[in-house]
Amino acid sequence: xxxxxxxxxxxxSALLAAMLLATPALAVDFHGYLRSGIGxxxxxxxxxxxxxxxxxxxxxxxxxxxxxxEVGLGQEVWKEGEQSFYVDSMIAYVSGQENDWExxxxxxxxxxxxxxxxxxxxxxxKNILSMLPGSTLWAGKRYYQRHDVHIxxxxxxxxxxxxxxxxxxxxxFAKAHVAWVRNTDGDWVYEGAGAGTNVxxxxxxxxxxxxxxxxxxxxxxxYDFGKANLTDLQEKDPGYQDxxxxxxxxxxxxxxxxxxxxxxxxxYGTDGIIGSSGRNSTGNSDGxxxxxxxxxxxxxxxxxEMMYVQIYENKxxxxxxxxxxxxxxxxxxxxxxxxxxxxxxxxYDxxxxQADGADTVDLKKITLAQQWSAGSSFWARPQIxxxxxxxxxxxxxxxxxxxxVEVGDDNGLTFGVQAEAWW
Amino acid sequence: xxxxKTTSIALLGLLLAGCAGDSLRRVDALSQAPAPxxxxxxxxxxxxxxxxxxxxxxDTLPYTPLEPGFSGNVVIDRHAPAFQFKTGKSFFRxxxxxxxxxxxxxxxxxQAGDSVLAPNAMLLDSRFQTTRLLGVEDFSFVPAQGLKGxxxxxRLRVDRLYLDxxxxxxxxxxxxxxxxxAGKTIIEHPAKAYAKAxxxxxxxxxxxxxxxxxxxxxxxxxxxxxxxxQQANSYVxxxxxxxEMGNQLPSVPAPAVLxxxxxxxxxxxxxxxASQDLERALRLADEAARVGDDSAKAYLLERIQIK
Numbered sequence: 001x002x003x004x005x006x007x008x009x010x011x012x013s014a015l016l017a018a019m020l021l022a023t024p025a026l027a028v029d030f031h032g033y034l035r036s037g038i039g040x041x042x043x044x045x046x047x048x049x050x051x052x053x054x055x056x057x058x059x060x061x062x063x064x065x066x067x068x069x070e071v072g073l074g075q076e077v078w079k080e081g082e083q084s085f086y087v088d089s090m091i092a093y094v095s096g097q098e099n100d101w102e103x104x105x106x107x108x109x110x111x112x113x114x115x116x117x118x119x120x121x122x123x124x125x126k127n128i129l130s131m132l133p134g135s136t137l138w139a140g141k142r143y144y145q146r147h148d149v150h151i152x153x154x155x156x157x158x159x160x161x162x163x164x165x166x167x168x169x170x171x172x173f174a175k176a177h178v179a180w181v182r183n184t185d186g187d188w189v190y191e192g193a194g195a196g197t198n199v200x201x202x203x204x205x206x207x208x209x210x211x212x213x214x215x216x217x218x219x220x221x222x223y224d225f226g227k228a229n230l231t232d233l234q235e236k237d238p239g240y241q242d243x244x245x246x247x248x249x250x251x252x253x254x255x256x257x258x259x260x261x262x263x264x265x266x267x268y269g270t271d272g273i274i275g276s277s278g279r280n281s282t283g284n285s286d287g288x289x290x291x292x293x294x295x296x297x298x299x300x301x302x303x304x305e306m307m308y309v310q311i312y313e314n315k316x317x318x319x320x321x322x323x324x325x326x327x328x329x330x331x332x333x334x335x336x337x338x339x340x341x342x343x344x345x346x347x348y349d350x351x352x353x354q355a356d357g358a359d360t361v362d363l364k365k366i367t368l369a370q371q372w373s374a375g376s377s378f379w380a381r382p383q384i385x386x387x388x389x390x391x392x393x394x395x396x397x398x399x400x401x402x403x404x405v406e407v408g409d410d411n412g413l414t415f416g417v418q419a420e421a422w423w
Numbered sequence: 424x425x426x427x428k429t430t431s432i433a434l435l436g437l438l439l440a441g442c443a444g445d446s447l448r449r450v451d452a453l454s455q456a457p458a459p460x461x462x463x464x465x466x467x468x469x470x471x472x473x474x475x476x477x478x479x480x481x482d483t484l485p486y487t488p489l490e491p492g493f494s495g496n497v498v499i500d501r502h503a504p505a506f507q508f509k510t511g512k513s514f515f516r517x518x519x520x521x522x523x524x525x526x527x528x529x530x531x532x533x534q535a536g537d538s539v540l541a542p543n544a545m546l547l548d549s550r551f552q553t554t555r556l557l558g559v560e561d562f563s564f565v566p567a568q569g570l571k572g573x574x575x576x577x578r579l580r581v582d583r584l585y586l587d588x589x590x591x592x593x594x595x596x597x598x599x600x601x602x603x604x605a606g607k608t609i610i611e612h613p614a615k616a617y618a619k620a621x622x623x624x625x626x627x628x629x630x631x632x633x634x635x636x637x638x639x640x641x642x643x644x645x646x647x648x649x650x651x652x653q654q655a656n657s658y659v660x661x662x663x664x665x666x667e668m669g670n671q672l673p674s675v676p677a678p679a680v681l682x683x684x685x686x687x688x689x690x691x692x693x694x695x696x697a698s699q700d701l702e703r704a705l706r707l708a709d710e711a712a713r714v715g716d717d718s719a720k721a722y723l724l725e726r727i728q729i730k
Contacts, residue, residue, distance in 0.1 A: 031619075255628030
């Protein structure tokens with residue numbers, strides 16, 4: 001018989017076989033997102049996408065001109081009792097959706113309009129801090145508790161980036177979350193003597209959420225403090241003024257709200273954090289900002305679901321570079337059966353610049369789409385949609401289109417087919 | 424930048440290579456699930472109460488034969504036969520499993536919507552003796568992902584290493600029980616599933632509740648092993664009913680070994696070691712253990728000196 005049996009394990013073929021057989025126990029979570037498709041503009045040319053001048057977002061149904069994808073792989077690599085480590089990763093890709101070959105390397109390639117980005121690489125240790133049972137210690141690049149509006153792809157509270165923190169600290173009445181995250185401004189120029197280094201900004205993010213407020217209603221409070229983290233050289237530069245800012249967020253989420261939910265967020269920010277989702281910007285003037293974001297998904301009868309959003313943002317800068325943004329959108333979806341639905345999206349954006357004499361501009365967009373998705377929920381994906389989009393704007397003041405529309409035009413019509421999936 | 428691209432393409436390539444061809448079926452997110460049945464709880468309960476008992480015993484259930492690569496939807500509704508199981512009356516579907524295939528895995532996905540059939544699964548050997556009963560602990564809720572819907576899922580392996588063994592699990596019955604129907608399943612709100620897929624903060628809202636109903640639709644997939652023969656696998660029976668293969672578990676401990684027998688084996692082990700025949704010594708220790716002398720192995724180990 002075989003007296004040296006264990007050595008078999010170290011033969012490459014045996015080892016490989018063992019690894020392959022072991023895969024069910026080592027399942028990798030494959031998650032991600034994609035949107036891609038093809039479109040055209042009535043009158044000729046590639047699909048135009050419409051956005052009001054100065055608006056931080058645009059209503060997205062039938063109004064996205066690029067291919068964007070996120071590929072994420074994650075795995076719980078260790079678990080003992082309640083303690084575990086999870087390793088997560090994500091690369092994002094974007095391209096202009098113009099060619100087959102859209103390289104992500106920039107040089108020596110005529111079709112290099114692709115870009116890739118390292119968005120997430122982090123480790124999350126659950127229950128490993130014995131003094132804080134139930135909490136998660138994490139470090140690395142991460143999408144950190146982002147708050148968004150789906151139908152206009154608007155992120156109003158998002159400090160994602162390289163960071164570290166402790167999540168889900170159980171306080172009884174609430175869960176507490178503490179994080180330190182980084183964002184970096186563009187080149188800082190040393191006064192008089194060429195280019196300096198970039199300016200590193202820190203955000204210290206504190207959140208209290210899962211606070212019971214009313215039946216099926218929860219509250220969340222957040223405080224972000226952002227500041228520049230200057231080197232000695234940057235500190236000594238008399239011509240360089242660093243900036244810091246505070247952002248307060250209060251959010252209320254109501255479940256069981258007309259067959260769906262409603263989410264209301266109020267934010268107040270100052271100086272360096274104005275106009276952003278919580279990241280500091282050293283280039284800002286002093287000032288303050290108020291922002292209201294109200295959104296929800298409701299069921300209107302058995303066959304109609306509708307998402308709606310109202311946004312008001314007032315950025316008031318001391319140097320008059322601010323603006324008021326008013327936005328309103330609805331996307332009702334009528335479900336014909338478990339797979340097919342018809343969606344209508346109407347979106348309105350208005351921008352009123354703070355500077356004297358600057359014109360107020362607006363944009364109205366309406367899209368009709370026939371959709372086929374895996375399931376009938378508003379959130380069911382993957383989905384393929386055939387759409388037509390019509391937009392009107394102040395053509396004498398700005399051009400709202402990304403391409404194929406001439407300066408001076410005040411309306412545009414596009415059509416196309418788009419796929420969207422998340423998993 | 425090119426490095427990131429290469430790395431991630433390599434990652435993706437690995438992923439795809441790892442599950443190419445037939446094994447793509449093994450990725451739940453890539454295989455389509457049917458829509459859950461839309462039923463009224465009251466009328467379903469009424470229909471169940473009114474349904475006649477189809478059969479007198481488990482061996483007379485109408486068994487439908489399954490092919491090794493089967494993948495399909497099992498509709499358990501008021502048109503299905505009903506049987507008075509020990510756990511309560513239930514509509515059911517019964518299947519005859521492939522008998523001469525390789526070992527295979529059975530995957531069950533009971534589709535959840537406003538309601539869900541919380542399944543029980545019963546496996547029977549060729550003599551219609553129950554080998555395994557799966558219930559509430561074995562079916563776990565797995566949220567929708569990709570083309571897969573919200574469902575209560577279970578996986579089990581059926582062994583075919585020894586064909587023609589009458590103890591092989593040969594029949595599968597899918598049904599539900601009074602205990603299962605008393606429960607409910609919490610379904611993750613789709614808005615939360617979206618948020619998780621995008622790495623966003625899920626809205627803090629209550630999840631949906633699927634009532635446990637007597638009717639439902641179960642996706643059933645059989646995945647045959649790609650190679651025959653002895654294989655290591657991670658299968659552990661989810662539950663023992665103490666009657667596997669129809670045998671009762673022994674309840675009487677083996678009688679104590681006689682001192683003479685013990686002395687005989689020790690002597691023989693010493694002799695084998697003296698002639699440097701380690702394999703013989705090991706076999707003697709094993710044999711001694713079989714006749715009830717567990718101390719022979721310890722005795723042997725004491726004697727062996729690591730050089």
